[in-house]
Amino acid sequence: MPLEPELDDPKLVESAYLAFLRLLQLADSALPIGALAHSFGLESLVEAEMLTPPGLPDFLRGYLEEAGMLDAVFCRHAFRLGGRNGEGFPSARWVEINDRLSALKPARESRAGSAALGQNFLAAVLGVAECQALREAFEAVRRSRGPVYHCTAFGLAAGVLGIDEECAVLGFLHQAIASLVSACQRLLPIGQSEATRILWNLKPTMIETAGRSRDYRIDEVSCFMPLLDWGAMEHPALSTRLFIS
Numbered sequence: 001m002p003l004e005p006e007l008d009d010p011k012l013v014e015s016a017y018l019a020f021l022r023l024l025q026l027a028d029s030a031l032p033i034g035a036l037a038h039s040f041g042l043e044s045l046v047e048a049e050m051l052t053p054p055g056l057p058d059f060l061r062g063y064l065e066e067a068g069m070l071d072a073v074f075c076r077h078a079f080r081l082g083g084r085n086g087e088g089f090p091s092a093r094w095v096e097i098n099d100r101l102s103a104l105k106p107a108r109e110s111r112a113g114s115a116a117l118g119q120n121f122l123a124a125v126l127g128v129a130e131c132q133a134l135r136e137a138f139e140a141v142r143r144s145r146g147p148v149y150h151c152t153a154f155g156l157a158a159g160v161l162g163i164d165e166e167c168a169v170l171g172f173l174h175q176a177i178a179s180l181v182s183a184c185q186r187l188l189p190i191g192q193s194e195a196t197r198i199l200w201n202l203k204p205t206m207i208e209t210a211g212r213s214r215d216y217r218i219d220e221v222s223c224f225m226p227l228l229d230w231g232a233m234e235h236p237a238l239s240t241r242l243f244i245s
Contacts, residue, residue, distance in 0.1 A: 019163045026125070026157060027171040029178060033120035033150075038113045039183040039243040041231030046187040047238055050227065053188050057198050060177060063225070064202065064209045068173055070223040072213035074101050075155035075172045082133055082159025089133045091140035094156070098141065100218055101149050107232035113245035115147035122148060125157045133160045150176075169210045177202055186242060 029035060045051035051059060074097060081094055098118075105111045122138050125131070137156055141148045151172055158168035181195050190198075213221075235245060 015162065019161060020167070022161050023158065023163045023167055023171050026121075026154065026163075027175040029175065029182065031121070031124060033117050033124055035117055035175075035179045036182065037243060038117070038179075038245045039187065039235075040110050040113055040180070040245055041107065041228050041233075041235060042180060042183055043187055043241060043243050044231035044234040044238060045227065046184075048231075048234075050231075051184075051188070053190055053194070056184060056188070056190070057201065060180060060198065060202055061205050063180070063228070064173065064177065064205045066223045066225045067228065068176065068206075068209050069213060069216075070101075070104060070221055071149075071151035071176065072169050072173060072210055073216045073218060073221040074149070075151040075169050076165065076213055077218050078152035078155035079159040079165050079168050082156040082161075083165075089136040089140075091136055094137050094152075095140055095144045095146055097218060098147050098149055098152055101152065102147055104221075104223060107229045109232040109235050109245045110229070111147065114149045114151070116244075117150035118148040118153040121150055121153040122157070125153075129161065131157075131160045166210060169213060170206060173206045173209060174203075177206065183243065 025031065042051060077097060078094070081090055081097070102111060105114070119141075122134060126134055126138065134157060137148070137153075154172045155168060158171070159165070163171075178199055181199050184190055185192075185195050232245060235241065235243075
């Protein structure tokens with residue numbers, strides 16, 4: 001278990017708990033990366049009355065199985081780039097992973113939103129931890145003028161910081177869904193108790209999604225959520241908006 005290292009080695013115990021606490025902070029909605037400003041198309045679906053409170057749990061379950069699965073696979077592969085002990089950072093592979101993810105996100109608004117969060121996430125981590133690999137990753141995407149997505153930035157940082165891979169993927173999925181639930185609280189008549197219940201009941205699906213993501217390469221995974229893509233594309237045309245995306 002990630003939190004049960006050799007108990008007779010105090011340094012390993014301390015390292016494991018430190019990694020756990022770092023994961024809690026990286027997955028916290030209070031991390032200043034701008035996540036609360038994005039609905040990733042949900043605002044359009046609510047406006048069109050295609051997303052309602054009774055249907056929200058099933059919608060988010062489907063989101064995890066499709067979009068969540070896509071992000072989990074890329075988060076996992078970025079994690080492995082960050083965990084390459086004693087090896088130089090593979091900048092070209094890092095840029096390639098983010099470019100490939102771009103091709104699998106058809107909605108420009110969703111790409112831009114996730115890329116903004118990814119860049120802000122890397123900047124936030126570099127603001128508290130000086131990591132050479134993260135610095136090289138930040139500079140690589142700056143030179144290539146390409147994107148860095150939230151899921152890849154999260155995975156890479158978790159790998160560099162010594163966080164357990166499974167915990168990292170689960171942490172990313174949990175914060176992603178928590179962010180969408182928070183957006184829905186501002187868009188729909190959903191109270192805090194109901195939001196808590198929805199998030200609580202989705203945890204088994206998060207575990208299932210993270211487990212399935214182990215079996216895919218980034219050139220095998222796909223995502224089919226045309227309604228969500230439509231919502232993201234339609235978002236700039238809304239007469240009034242609460243969210244950037």
